[in-house]
Amino acid sequence: MNQIMRTNPTTMPKPVGNYTHITKIPRNAELFVLSGQIGTGMTGHLPETFNEQMHNTFQNIKLALQSENLDATNIIKVNVWATELIDWHYFYKEWDDFFEKEYPAMTIGYIAALGLPEIKIEIEIWAANP
Template sequence: MKPWNPTSVPAPIGKYSHLIEVDSAPRWIFISGQVGVRTDGSVADTMHTQTLQAFANIDALLDEMNAGPGHIVRLLTFAVGVDDVPDFYRARDEVYARWFPDGLYCGHSLAVVAALARPEIVVEIEGWVAVPAIGTARP
């Protein structure tokens, strides 16, 4: 995959790339919205910790696919309320420092919403992943 930011449009205002070019014939995998719920069923208590947990869940799902963050084409985040968005950004930046150390980010959109499926859930992240044929190395 090739992330790029053409000069014909303004530079991204955040940690994302405007375009992601996907090599031909990948296996497309769609990650349903991941929330800040741990494997024991408990819910993390803040936007920051829920975001870290949602990303940890995505990391675990990538491992299940023998994939890595470099296979992520796009993420879509739903965050409850604008006041805690800085805590989302802080957690995302911690994860992105590990996932995208070269600064070449996947596509990403953030939507601020009134609520999610359960009142204690404050963030949900879904993803689009392009995985090469089974058995190839992770990027």
């Protein structure tokens, strides 16, 4: 096996969203861990709305991956931390545009606060290059 494998075992319930229960990376793959990405734009401005922050966060993830010659297919695990309710329609539009059809393992948590009071969403990425 020289590629990232994603599976949803038939012996357990299907995922409740667009993610995969198990993501397996090949032995000796290079592992990349991104710090939690937030919705700051290139000018350093953090938008006020949750959805604008989410959009920028996905763009920042894309830029970080590109800096290492990686893309969404290399992502093996996503942790999403939000301080307010997620607009699921918008989230899955961004998510599906980003991942297309190969979904990584994912955890979502609602928390009281992030590193700065104005941050509404932070997404942590684990990626591998087989």
